[in-house]
Amino acid sequence: MTGSAKTPRERYRQQVREEVKEKAWQQIAGTGASALSLNAIAKQMGMSGPALYRYFANRDELITELIRDAYRSLADAFIAVGDGGDGGDGGDRGAGRARLAALAQVLRRWALEDPHRYFLIYGTPVPGYHAPQDITAIASEMMSVLLDACTAAGPDPAPGGEPHAFEGHLAGHREWAGSHPDAPPSALRLALAFWSRLHGVLSLELAGHFTGMGLDPALLFAAEVDGLTTR
Amino acid sequence: MTGSAKTPRERYRQQVREEVKEKAWQQIAGTGASALSLNAIAKQMGMSGPALYRYFANRDELITELIRDAYRSLADAFIAVGDGGDGGDGGDRGAGRARLAALAQVLRRWALEDPHRYFLIYGTPVPGYHAPQDITAIASEMMSVLLDACTAAGPDPAPGGEPHAFEGHLAGHREWAGSHPDAPPSALRLALAFWSRLHGVLSLELAGHFTGMGLDPALLFAAEVDGLTTR
DNA sequence: TGTACATCAGTGAACGCGCGTTCACTGATGTAC
DNA sequence: TGTACATCAGTGAACGCGCGTTCACTGATGTAC
DSSP states (O other), rough: OOSSSHHHHHHHHHHHHHHHEEEEEHHHHHGGGGGOHHHHHHHTTTTGGGGGGTOOSHHHHHHHHHHHHHHHHHHHHHHHHHHHSSSSSSSOOHHHHHHHHHHHHHHHHHHOHHHHHHHHSSSOOOOTTTOOOOOOOHHHHHHHHHHHHHHHOOOOOOOOOSOOOHHHHHOOOOOGTOOTTTTTTHHHHHHHHHHHHHHHHHHHHHHTTTTTTTOOHHHHHHHHHHHHOOO | OOOOOOOOOHHHHHHHHHHHHHHHHHHHHOOOOOOOOOOHHHHTTTGGGGGGGTTTTHHHHHHHHHHHHHHHHHHHHHHHHHHSOOOOOOHHHHHHHHHHHHHHHHHHHHHHOOHHHHHHSSOEEEEEEEEHHHHHHHHHHHHHHHHHHOOOOTTOTTTTOOOHHHHHHHHHHOOOTOOOOOOOOHHHHHHHHHHHHHHHHHHHTTTTTTTTTTTTTHHHHHHHHHHOOOO
């Protein structure tokens, strides 16, 4: 796929890089990203610490790479849903809403699959860290898929007649929806509600705030999805 | 208030403990909780590192104390709103909804006042850390205030006739609402929506996920509050 | 096919750092008679 | 009011640890003729 005709050395390099990242994820799963240690990874791979500097310039580069991979993985999962459904532009509202529901399920599965990976993206920000531009670009890809579905889900002509005040604000502040310059404000609002509500449930769930409460987080999640795709 | 007739030494002890915590918060604001260092705090106070062991058994005890204080502070802010409003039990729905909106504003102000404090409670969990029971008790106090308001806000008899499936689940899983054994399932659901939706917006906002998008998070927050207190 | 050279993966020693925590000790503050 | 003793805050040295990162070097792998 990417850059064919690799020399054996290049292939090996990439292979080792992958193994480093794999061990890094294992370590993050155990003690969190802030405790990520290059030396510990090296030891786990049976190498000496300095050897890793052949593959990553420093600790920060490794972490950035992990964040990038996490975003890429989630974006690909989103895109797969977008491709699977019918075109969208001509689809009826029902199809758009079904696609929204599918995106929600993909998001939840992805989050539960590896909570630490989820928190690497959406958790407490690392002080001083700023994502490079190519990572924000991946985030935009995801938003684009989401906006697709939200637009297809229907403009939801406000039953009362007057659109919500927030939609007025969005009509004038839509830089973030650059990929969909024609999406109605109600679709923009729906996308933001989708994102923030589902993140709210997921991050509380993954952080363990529901444990001991005796309720099933999956049902709360489903209820929120319902609220987003109904009416 | 708590334990009068302190000796001067006890008073001094408590004073130093407070100063330690104050410096700890400053440090957290700068580099996050995971980088909290006892030695650095001591240096900032003009003392040697080991001196702090007169006041805290170890680093973990200090962090637990900070978490406890954070919860206490938010709970007190919630309780102040609850006390301010009219009784509640007899109040009309409008009053309940106004109280919900007030709680939302208090939550947002509290979060913006010190984002790191917010993340200490609601951010990426520290691997292996389990909150002692007295802290979960404080969380219950908050939930109780919230349930008060949600109950007063009205049972919201489902317009379509059939209550949402999730409310059926809640009717049978309400241990977490122990303080309000008679609250209708719709009130329980409202409380969970309040908590998770507002947390969703706030945590995305505080983590900086809206920066560069060109929209005003305060308005998204307000729109979500609106959705919770309308209809 | 074989030799000469360049590339590059990995090692081990070392640097400097800051961490949490313990310990024996000094000196000030409070208490009892 | 003054003396004898107990309490406790704070110090400085020390222990052991792991971290990221650099450096000079060895040995294997690939390339050019």
